[in-house]
Amino acid sequence: MSLSRRVSRVAVATVVLAGAARPASAELVLLTTGRTLSVKSHRAEDDKVTLVLRQGGDLTCPASLIVRIDPDEVPYPEEPTSSADALAVARPGRPLTGPYADVIEAAASRHGLDPNLVHALIRAESNYEPRARSRTGAKGLMQLMPATARQYAVSDPYDPGANIDAGVRHLKYLLGRFDVGLALAAYNAGEGAVRVYGGLPPFTETRNYVARILRQIGR
Numbered sequence: 001m002s003l004s005r006r007v008s009r010v011a012v013a014t015v016v017l018a019g020a021a022r023p024a025s026a027e028l029v030l031l032t033t034g035r036t037l038s039v040k041s042h043r044a045e046d047d048k049v050t051l052v053l054r055q056g057g058d059l060t061c062p063a064s065l066i067v068r069i070d071p072d073e074v075p076y077p078e079e080p081t082s083s084a085d086a087l088a089v090a091r092p093g094r095p096l097t098g099p100y101a102d103v104i105e106a107a108a109s110r111h112g113l114d115p116n117l118v119h120a121l122i123r124a125e126s127n128y129e130p131r132a133r134s135r136t137g138a139k140g141l142m143q144l145m146p147a148t149a150r151q152y153a154v155s156d157p158y159d160p161g162a163n164i165d166a167g168v169r170h171l172k173y174l175l176g177r178f179d180v181g182l183a184l185a186a187y188n189a190g191e192g193a194v195r196v197y198g199g200l201p202p203f204t205e206t207r208n209y210v211a212r213i214l215r216q217i218g219r
Contacts, residue, residue, distance in 0.1 A: 026072035028135045032065055036136065038072055038205055053204070070135055099128045100141065100160055107161075107168040113175070118168055120216040121187065124209055130160050142167025180219070184210045 029037045029051060040052040049069075050060045098104075098119050108115040125143040126132035133139050137146055140163035149157045152166035174183035178194060185201060186194045188209045193201040200207060 028070050028072040030067040030070070032067055042069055072135065098123065100164065103161055103164050107165045110165075111168050111172045113168055113172055114217070116217045117180070117213070118164070118171070120213045121167070121171065121184070122164075123216065124213055130163070131158055139163075142170075144170075181210050181214060184213050 027039050027041060029039055029042070031037065037051065042052065043050050044063070045060075047063050048060050049063050049066055053059060100122075101115075101119075104118050104122070105115050107113075108118050122128060122141050125138075126141050128141065130141050132141070132143065134143060138144060139146075139149070139157035141160055142163055144152075144154060144157045144163060144166055148170055149166065152169055154162045154166045157163050157166075171183065171187060174186045174191065177183070177191070178186060182194050182200060185206050189201050189203055189206045193203075193206075200210065
């Protein structure tokens with residue numbers, strides 16, 4: 001099958017984000033290596049596919065390396081580019097705010113975490129969408145993977161209270177083993193990836209994820 005015919009069968013979804021984030025399309029590229037890559041969009045050219053990367057620029061690869069391209073159901077806000085986005089950065093006397101503020105404050109207080117950190121992580125994971133679900137099966141506000149939901153006895157990961165409490169508990173667990181940057185990397189890419197690479201994994205998505213959250217909490 002030609003690349004153009006293969007790509008014509010790929011569905012492309014555009015997710016409209018609330019708040020200061022710009023609307024962004026979202027696609028998940030499944031590679032023959034088994035890894036997935038989240039991109040803004042793609043275009044087909046002969047036997048190659050050019051992937052438009054979220055961090056800027058693009059990557060061209062042989063079509064044979066791509067198993068399929070699916071819509072990414074998890075909203076990913078674009079990097080802040082306007083002065084309005086500066087309001088999302090925590091400063092002394094100006095905490096981060098957003099939906100579920102009372103639930104986040106309560107869970108953070110119960111488990112001894114900074115609510116600003118929890119807000120920033122939820123922004124990065126789901127942009128406060130309680131029904132968000134990724135192609136890998138992560139669910140809810142803090143994008144709990146099925147194994148994590150089972151670990152913390154969450155029967156309904158779409159329940160905001162249960163999801164936030166479990167996500168905060170898991171983040172606290174990671175913070176007990178790593179500094180904040182590596183804990184965030186472990187939340188995104190898995191604890192195993194951080195240990196295998198002996199630090200921040202060399203995944204662009206993970207590095208951007210960590211940098212975005214640290215920037216939002218003023219670090």
